[in-house]
Amino acid sequence: MAVPPPQDGGPAYAEGRLADEFFLMAHDDESGRTRLPERITGLGLAAALLGELALEERIEMRAGLLDVPPRAGGLPTPADALTARVLQYLVAEQHPVRTWLAFFARTARDDVAGRLAAAGVVARKPRRRPWQPDGWAPTTPNAGTLPAARLVTQLMRGRPLSEQQTVLVGLLRATGLDEVILWEVRESAPETARHLAEEIAALKPSLTELISQTEAAVGAAIASHRT
Amino acid sequence: MARNAPVAPGSVTAALAHDRLGIPSVAYFVLAGVAPLTVTAGVVTTAYAITGVTSIPAAFILVAIVLCVFSVGYVAMSRHISNAGAFYAFISRGLGREAGVAGALIALVAYNLLQVGLYGMFGPTLEAFIQQKANVDIKWWIYALAAWAVVTVLGLVRVDLSGKVLGVLLTVELIVIVALSIYGGVHPAGNHVSFHTLNPSDLTKGGIGAALAVAVLGYVGFEQSPVYAEEAKNAKRTIPVATYLSLILIMVVYAGASWVMAEHYGDSKIASVAGQQGPGTLFGMGNDFLNNAGQVLFMTSLFAAALAFHNACWRYAFSLGREQVLPVTLGRTGANGVPKFASAVQSAIGLAAIVIYAIGGWNPMTDLFFWLGTTGGFGILILLALTSAAVIVYFARNPGGENIWRRLIAPAISAVLLVIMVYLVANNFSTLLGYTSPSVAGKILPSLFVVAAVVGVGWALYLRADRPDTYAVIGLGPEAATGQSASVGELAEENV
Numbered sequence: 001m002a003v004p005p006p007q008d009g010g011p012a013y014a015e016g017r018l019a020d021e022f023f024l025m026a027h028d029d030e031s032g033r034t035r036l037p038e039r040i041t042g043l044g045l046a047a048a049l050l051g052e053l054a055l056e057e058r059i060e061m062r063a064g065l066l067d068v069p070p071r072a073g074g075l076p077t078p079a080d081a082l083t084a085r086v087l088q089y090l091v092a093e094q095h096p097v098r099t100w101l102a103f104f105a106r107t108a109r110d111d112v113a114g115r116l117a118a119a120g121v122v123a124r125k126p127r128r129r130p131w132q133p134d135g136w137a138p139t140t141p142n143a144g145t146l147p148a149a150r151l152v153t154q155l156m157r158g159r160p161l162s163e164q165q166t167v168l169v170g171l172l173r174a175t176g177l178d179e180v181i182l183w184e185v186r187e188s189a190p191e192t193a194r195h196l197a198e199e200i201a202a203l204k205p206s207l208t209e210l211i212s213q214t215e216a217a218v219g220a221a222i223a224s225h226r227t
Numbered sequence: 228m229a230r231n232a233p234v235a236p237g238s239v240t241a242a243l244a245h246d247r248l249g250i251p252s253v254a255y256f257v258l259a260g261v262a263p264l265t266v267t268a269g270v271v272t273t274a275y276a277i278t279g280v281t282s283i284p285a286a287f288i289l290v291a292i293v294l295c296v297f298s299v300g301y302v303a304m305s306r307h308i309s310n311a312g313a314f315y316a317f318i319s320r321g322l323g324r325e326a327g328v329a330g331a332l333i334a335l336v337a338y339n340l341l342q343v344g345l346y347g348m349f350g351p352t353l354e355a356f357i358q359q360k361a362n363v364d365i366k367w368w369i370y371a372l373a374a375w376a377v378v379t380v381l382g383l384v385r386v387d388l389s390g391k392v393l394g395v396l397l398t399v400e401l402i403v404i405v406a407l408s409i410y411g412g413v414h415p416a417g418n419h420v421s422f423h424t425l426n427p428s429d430l431t432k433g434g435i436g437a438a439l440a441v442a443v444l445g446y447v448g449f450e451q452s453p454v455y456a457e458e459a460k461n462a463k464r465t466i467p468v469a470t471y472l473s474l475i476l477i478m479v480v481y482a483g484a485s486w487v488m489a490e491h492y493g494d495s496k497i498a499s500v501a502g503q504q505g506p507g508t509l510f511g512m513g514n515d516f517l518n519n520a521g522q523v524l525f526m527t528s529l530f531a532a533a534l535a536f537h538n539a540c541w542r543y544a545f546s547l548g549r550e551q552v553l554p555v556t557l558g559r560t561g562a563n564g565v566p567k568f569a570s571a572v573q574s575a576i577g578l579a580a581i582v583i584y585a586i587g588g589w590n591p592m593t594d595l596f597f598w599l600g601t602t603g604g605f606g607i608l609i610l611l612a613l614t615s616a617a618v619i620v621y622f623a624r625n626p627g628g629e630n631i632w633r634r635l636i637a638p639a640i641s642a643v644l645l646v647i648m649v650y651l652v653a654n655n656f657s658t659l660l661g662y663t664s665p666s667v668a669g670k671i672l673p674s675l676f677v678v679a680a681v682v683g684v685g686w687a688l689y690l691r692a693d694r695p696d697t698y699a700v701i702g703l704g705p706e707a708a709t710g711q712s713a714s715v716g717e718l719a720e721e722n723v
Contacts, residue, residue, distance in 0.1 A: 063711065177562060222545065223542050224457065
């Protein structure tokens, strides 16, 4: 992927929520089709949605379990409608992280696409063949490539990653999407690429747990040949 | 996710249950992996020809019963462990991680032998078919290489033959086998119906080990049923019922078709007929239409089986790569969700086998398909015996939640029977390969598994001393990422 210079003052999503950035990286910016198998895309996006809540410390994940800690009750409802909705489910029922990933994976692609479409970043692109799912293509050429370009540029220039970006890299690796997005980093800055594993391991325990659970869920889907 | 409806309690469980697989779906997946026509037309006829043993129908019945008893403990334990599609996960948890790595390598060798063996049947079958229909003479190994190339590409780009395609092929295969059996059955040799080949007491007359090995080979694929546990409607019921159902259904088909062949051509002549006609022994019992349909379906069945075993091979390598027991690269996937390296390694093994047999000028049907196939089947038999023992030990330490029949009695019966079978097959290996006296090949081929086991134990001991983190996650497969054993039972505690 070519790396355009980072731009400031881009479209409204410029700050980029975790799941939005994962979504744009997981979709081809022209056809709007997913680069990963459907089920792995779903798991990656589900993990990114949980990641958004974990970054805000509204949920905690430990030893395979997901909790909504009591102090999170004092926080205001998330401003974003989708994460607010996800949180409602997490409050209402108790399940292991893997069950939540499987649950949100079913609808995560449409849910995140809906959020991005409402912000005017992507638009539905009807499928070309009857057996394909609909695509979601960026409305402007830049919108689709920007998140990846920004991440790659930052890594290539050796600039430190934010907590959210480190989680994003962790999810790219857990789903195999790093092969597409980060190949340039691996080729030209192999030291940085190797260093990433340590940075991920140094994240808050809740976030490393989310990433390992995602990796296990993706691995299990691949091993049972039902991606 | 329903956007505006209030979150109702239990909605998560209900939504997940909606997508889950029922008994028929699981049974279909399992049966498609077993490839019944490949066994009936390929394995049974070659077995009649090479071993000269006539009690194969009886062996199919006996082995199905043993496997049903085996499945009781196997399926029960699969609910308590992760990575439950792989024998070595059971063996690691029951008999220790050293035995687990040994089991993993035995399985890798066995599944690879089964996979490459299929090219030895596909090549000559297509060669004969094209020669007969178009009068064009092309060497078997060129067709085998073509099939290999397609398997390699499909393996790398991840075009799975979808469940629907496999389901349709499976259904038509079963119908054709039944129709051929009825055609053949109503015309018994000498107008006399003989039930000799179904008589279990005939098994003891010699060649029992060979007959048992062939029967075990026929059922390989049934062990995949726990793979679908995480997605089963009811983890406690769907998988066991689907497993027993699949075993009984194919037992009827195998025992029926192999009995009819002996009955149609005559018990004393079946070996020589099968020697001359190969898979045509089955197809020749029907009219022209059934004969042609059978031949075409036989090739699609062989191809589907080659692809299924290719996938089984990389799944094992992938799981071991994820644990870092084998190189990490094997556990890495590209964007398309395929462990490319693991898939490519299996393809390289297939290519090597075809090239070696082509250069050596060895007989593809007997020396590649039947020898390597039955040797692979013997490897699976060893794994079944080890797994049964592992089930007993595992439940002796963790008895919770299973009754004594499932955790002790059934696994003990199957362990004893399977160990006896391993002994009989090992003892009869030369007969199985078609020799009348002990042979070099009859010693070398089964000892491949001894080598695999020794290397496996040695490697596990090295890991214990030098890489304890890797040693700790042996057997967890993809769950190695979390370092926790997430069993289907725990994950699906609410999936009812």
